[in-house]
Amino acid sequence: MTATAISPPPTAEPEAAKSSRGLVDKVFRARELTLLVALVALVVGTQLSNSRFLSEQGVKDLFLNASILVLLAVGQSVVVVTRNIDLSVGSVVGLSAFACGKFASGSTHSVAAVALVGVLVGIACGVVNGLLVSLGRVPSLVVTLGTLYIIQGIDYYWAQGEQINAETLPRGVLDLGTGSVLGIPYLPLIAAVVLLLTGWYLRGYRTGRELYAIGSNPEAARLAGVPSARRVFTAYVFSGAIAGLAGALWLSRFGTVVADAANGWELQVVSAVVVGGVAITGGIGTVWGAALGALLLTTIGSALVVLKVDSFWQKAINGALLLAAISIDRIVQVRVTRALRKRNARHG
Amino acid sequence: SGTSKDDNDDKGSGGSAAAGANATADPNAALKTGLKLAFLPKQINNPYETITGEAGLAAAKEIGSEGKRVGPSDANASSQVSYINTLIQQNQDAIMIAANDANAVCGPLKQAMAKGVKVVAYDSDTAKDCRQLFINQAKSEDVGRSLVQNVAKQVGYKGKIAILSATQNATNQNTWIDYMKQELAKPEYKDMQLVKVAYGDDDDQKSFQETQGLLQANPDLKAIIAPTTVGISAAARYIDGSQYKGKVVVNGLGTPNQMRQFVKNGTVEQFSLWDPKKLGKLAVYSAAALASGQITGAEGEKFTAGDLGEYTIGKDGEIILGPPTVFNKDNVDQYDF
Amino acid sequence: MTAVPTTPGGDPPAPVLALRGVEKSFGAVRALHGVSLDLYAGEAHALAGENGAGKSTLIKTLAGVHRPDAGQVLLDGRPVVFGNPATARDAGVAVIYQEPTLFPDLSVAENIYMGRQPRGALGRIDRRGMNRTTGELFARLGVALDPEQPARGLSIADQQIVEIAKALSFDARVLIMDEPTAALTGSEVARLFSVVRTLLDQGAAVLFISHRLEEIFALCRRVTTLRDGRWIASETLDGLTEDDLVRRMVGRDLDSLYPKQDTVVGETALRVEHLTREGVFRDISFEVRGGEIVALAGLVGAGRSEVARAVFGVDRYDAGSVEVVGRTYKAASPTAAMAAGLALVPEDRRQQGLVMDLSIERNIGLTRLKALAKAGLVDRGAEHATARDWALRLQLKFARLSDAVGVLSGGNQQKVVLAKWLATDPRVLIVDEPTRGIDVGTKAEVHRLLSGLAAEGLAILMISSDLPEVLGMADRVLVMHEGRITAEIPRSDASEETVMAAATGRTGAGNAPHGKDAAA
C-alpha cells in the first residue's frame, strides 16, 4: 500500500469539530432551556392577566398539581430511554391508590407504612411488566397495553364500586397531601427528591448509562456485554415503584378514591415525557426535560382555567400545544443541523 | 287504552301508547315472583350507582324475584347498548336503566319492549318513547330551583356564583342547570351572577382542579353549586384545605357519608339529596309492577312500592320519588349511605 | 493438524486461544464444519475464505456470541465456555465485528467505554478521565475525532475507527478483527497496522480477516483458510503467493481479478454540472459516457458518496444541474432518478441496499414493482423468474429464493443488491463501494459483470476506496478531495501515485480538469 506517504490530518480539524460539538451540545441542552422559557412565558403571561395566579395559594396549587405527573414522567422516562414504554402506569396508580386506601381506611397505620404498601403494589406490577418485556422479548407497547387492561380489571374487580372516604383515613396520610415543611408542601418535595436522585443516577452511573445504551442500539448493547434484560427489567420495576408511590400520594392528596384514580393518565404521562424531549425511540432525553414537560402541561391546564378560556376549548388547546411543542422542537433541531453543515462548509 | 290521558305531544304519549297498545292495567294483579330484573347503571362501579343498585337488588329479593346488576366501566353512551342486547337475549323480564345518552340507547330499548321486556329508566331518563316508566329521584325543576334558592339565602342574594357539574353531556345535570338558570333570571337574584359552569367529568381529581381553577379565576366567588356527588365532595375538600374555607359557600347534591366531615368542620353548611337506596327500591317495585301487569305505565295508574308507600304515575310515565332531603349538621348523622 | 509455528524463540509455545473441531449450523446451513485454529501470542493470524465461508461465524464463536454445536474453545490450553460476549471480553478477547455496532446517541468516548467507564468519587463516572483516555487512543491511531461527539453522523469509516479504538482500549490478550479495513483508506490502514504491530510486540495475539490479500501479506505471519465452512489449511505465509491463497479459498485457479474489456465509448449518458451542496461538496462537474467506467476516487470523507446520493435524488443539492441521456432531470427523489434511467447501488447495504426481513426474490423485485404488476397485481411467477435468473447470473449462494436476505453472508447480500438494480435495466449505474467486503472470487465476478455491462453500452460511475480496483477497472479516474474534484486522470496516466497525490490535495492542481499534468 502506498498509504504511508500520507500526512496526518490537518490540525485545524479538531478545533472545528470541537466548536461544532459545543453547538450541538447547546442545542440538546436547549431542549430543556426552550421548555423553561416557554414555562416562564406562560406563567408571566397568565400572571399579567390575573394577578392571583402567582399568589401563595396559586403557586402552591401549581406545584401540588404537577407533583404526581412529574413523578410519573420521571418513572416513564427511565423506561422510554431504553426504547420501551409503560402504558400501564395509569392503572398501577389506580390499583395502588385503592390498595393504600383499603389498607389505611379505618386504621391507624403510619403514612410510611401506607406509602410502602403503594410502592410494593407498584413493584409487583413492575415485575410483571418487566418480566414480560425483558424475558418474553415482546414489544413493550403491546404488553403494557395488555397489563393496562389486566391491572385495571383487577382493580375494579377488587373495588366493586367501593369508595374510600377521606374521613376514614388516618390523619397522617391526609397531612402528607396537605402539609408542608418550611412552606413547601410535601408532595412537590417528594417529586423533586425522586427527580434529583434519578437524574443524578442516570447521568453519572454505569448502569444508568447502560439504559441509554440499550435504547440507542439494543444489539450493540448486547455485544458490549450490557445485561439488557436485567436493566430493562429494573427500569420497569422502577417505573412501577414510582407509579405505586404516586398512588399513595394520590390517596393522601385527594383523600377520596374510587378504583379509577388516574384512569387514562398514561397518555398524559407519555405526552409529558415526549414534550420534555425524551425520544420515544429511545436513547435520548433526560428526566429534567420530562419533569419540565410535566410541569408545562399542568401549568397550561391551570392557566387555561385561570384565563377563563371556555372549558370546551381547553382540551383542543392542550392538544394543539402538545403538537406545537414537539414540532417546534423538531424544526429547530433540523435547522440547526443544517446551519451547522453550512458553517462547517465555510470553515472547511 | 290505558287512562284518560290526552296529550297532543307525539313524543310524550309514546311511552304510554306503546304500553297501552297491548295491555290493560290490572291494579289488583298479584306481584309475580321469580321475575328476572336487571339493573343497567351508567357505570358499574360508580359509588352512587352502587348504593342504588345494591338496595334495588335487596328489594328484588324481598319480593321473591331475581335481580342483577350489569354495565360498562366507562360512562359512555354506546357502551350500554351491548348490555341491553345481551339482556334481551337472556330474556329478562325488566330492564332498569340509568341512561348515559337519552337517544343512543333508544333503538335497543325499543327492541326490548317489542319483545315484552319492561323498561324502567331511573336517575337519568331516556327519550320518552323508549321506556315505560321513568323514576325521577326528584322533580328536576324542584332540584334546580331549590338549590338556587338555598344558596341565595346563604350568600344574602348577592355576589358571584359558579356551578360545578359532571360531564358536559349528562342529561340530568343539564336539566337541573337549565332550571337553575331560569330561577336566577328572576328579579330577586339580580345581584347574583353566574360566572361559569365548570365540568369535573364526575372525576374526583378533575373536579378538584376545576374548583381550584374557578377560585383562581374568580377570587371573589361567593358560592359553588355542585349538583353531583363527586363534584361536591371534591369542591368541599379543596375549600377545606385552602384559604377559602369559610368564605365560599359549597352546596349541591351529595351523600351524607362523603360530606359528613365537611359539614361537621364547617366547610359546608348544607347539601341535599334524595335517598339513593329508595330510588333503587322504587325502580325494582315499579319494574315488578309492570311485569306483573299491575300497571302499564299510563298516567294516573297507582301501585304500592312495599314500605315506600303508594305512588302515582305522572305525565309522560314519570314517577317522582319525593322531595330531596336537605342535610345539615343537625341531621346528617341520622343517615348512612 | 496445524503447522507448528516458528517463533523467534524456537520453542513452540502453547496457543493463547484455540478452537478444536468446532461445528456450527444455522438450521440447514452448516456454517462451520470441524474447524480448528490456534492463535499464538505475538503473532498475527489471518483468516481467509470466500463470502459465506464461515469466517464471521468462527469469530463469533470465539467471542461468545455463538455457542458451538460441537467442539471446544481452549484458552491457555484449558477448555472454556464463553456464554456471552461479556465473558469472552473478561477473558481478554476483544473483537471488532464486521459491521460497526455503536450507540448513535451516546458520545464516542462512552461508546468505547460502555459498561467499564472509569469511576471517580461515589462510584460516579469520571467523564474527564474517560474523554482524556479516549483522546489518547485516537492519538495512537492518528485520527482527530472528538471524544464527546455523538456517534450519530459518523461516516462508516469513522465508525470503524471508533470500533478499533474500542478494541484497543481493552488491552486485550487476543484481538480479533473482522474486516476492519473494509471501510478504510490507505492511510488509515497503515496507521491501524502500525498500532497492531505495537500490540504484537507487546505480546498480543491477533486474528485478522480481510478480503484484501495484500493486507494479509503485509500484516500476518500465518493464515488459516476456510471453504464452505470447512478447514482447508493453516500455514505460514512465507513462501505463499497470492495465487496460492486464492486457490485454497476458491478451490480452483482464478482468472484475472480485473477483467477490464476495451469498449467503444458512446454518447454522454450522465452529465453533472457545478453541483454544490453546502458544506459537503462544491462545484462538481463531470460526465460519464455510455460504455465507460468512470471511477470516483478519494479518501474516506471526501464526499464521493454524497455526490452519488445527490445525483440519485436522495439528498438535495443547493446548486448545479444533472443531465441524463441529454435530458435535464430534477433530482427530486430516487423515483424520479430511476425514471430517468439511473440506478444506485448504495454504500450501506444493510440500511439502504436491502430490506433484511424480506426474501431474496422480493428484494430483487422491489425496484420493479410497477413492471412486475399484471392488472395491478404483482406477478409472483415473473418475480420469481427474474430473481432466479439474476441469482444464477451472479452465482448467488442461497438455499431458497424465499429465504430472508438477512441470513445471507455479506458478499452474497451485495450480489442481491446488484441484482436488484441491474434488473431495472438502467442507462447509468452508480455503484458505491461495489466490492466492499466481497471475497476475491466474487470480486472478480463483479468486475467481470461491470466490465461486461459497460461493453453493452451502460455508463458506470464507480465509487471505490480500493485503489487497485480503481486502477484496474476505470477508463477514467476522477479524484475528490474535501468536497471538490481535484483531478481527472485518464486510464493511461492513472497510477497509485497520481491518484493518491490528488486525493490528498498535494497536486496543487486545484480544480484542474486534467490532473495528469500536475500529477505526472
Add this chain to the structure above:
Amino acid sequence: MADTRTQPRETKPAAAAAGSPGLARFLRWDLAVTIILIAAFGYGSADNASFATTGNLSFALNDIAEVAIIALPMTLLVVCGEVDLSVASMLGLSSALAGSLWDAGYTFEMIVPLVLLVGLAGGLVNGLLVTKVGLPSLAVTIGTMTLYRGLASVVLGTKAVAEFPQEYADLTQRTVLGFIPFPIALFGILAIITAVVLHATGLGRAMFAIGSQQEAAFFAGIRVKRIKLALFALTGVVASFAGIVFTLRYGSARADNGMGFEMTVIAAVLLGGVDFDGGRGTLGGVVSGLLLIALLRNLLTLNDVANEVQSIVTGVLLVVSVLTPRAVQAIGQRRRRSEPESGAPPGAASAAA
C-alpha cells in the same frame, strides 16, 4: 431522506425462523387466532343457547362495526411502522360535526361529504406532521387525539343531537343474508379490497418494505413519504366515515362518541398478529382478531361475566398474542442463538440532514 430518523432496528426473529419455514408456517399466529376464533364459536354455541342465534350474532357483529372499519386502514399504517391514535377522536369529531350541521338544517346528503372532508383534513395533519416535520407518529397522534376530541366538544358542546333521517339510520340496522348487518357487510367488502392491496399489489409490497426498512425502501424508489401521507389521510377519512356510521347506528351525535375506541382498534390489529414495529402481518389475521374480540365480548356478557373480568381477558389476550409467537421462535432459536450480524449497524442510520 437525509433527515429521517430511522433507528437501527433489530431484525425480527422471524427472519431467522425462515430457516424452518414448515414449522414457522404451521405456528403462524394469525392462523392460531383463527383457530381460537373457531374454538370460541364452538364453545359459545354449546355453552349458551342464545349465543348462536342470528339475532345475537347480528348484534355482536354490529357492535364492533366502527372498530372493524377503522382497523382496516390502521392495519396498513401499522404494517408501515406507523400508528394513528387519533382515530376515535376523529370519529367523535365527525359525529359532533354531523350533529351540529344537522341541527343547523343541512341535509344529510350535504353533511356526509363535508364530514369526510374534515376527516381528510385531520388525516393530512397527522400525515404531514409525520412525513414533513419528521415526528414519530405515536407522539403526533397522541396530540391530535386530544386536539380532535377537544374540537368535537367545541363544535357540539354539551348537546346530543338526535332524530337523524330514518332511511339512513335504517341502513345501519338492516341485515343481509339474514344476520350480517349492513355496516359489517360493508366492512367485508372493504376488507377484501384492503387484503388485495396489501398482499397482492406492488403498493402492498412497498408498505411491507417501508415497515421493515424504510431507508432501503426509499433507495429502491418507493415513495415512502407519499405512501405514508396517503395512508394517514385515508385513515382520517375512514375514521370520519365510521363516525357517520356510529352516529346513525346509535341515532345520537355527541362529542364523546367512540371514546377509547383507538385502544380496541389497536388491540384487534395486534391480536391479529400484525407486528407493531411494522413490516409483518396479514389482513386475514386482523379480521380474525376483530371477530374474536366481538365474539368473546358477546359471550362473556351473555354469561354475565363482569366487565372488569372482560377487561382482564382482553389484556391477557393481547399479551398472549405477542408472547406466543416469540415462544415458538425461542424454541427454534435454542439451536442457533440469536445472531448479531442480523442487527443493523447503528451509525449507518445516522444520515444527518
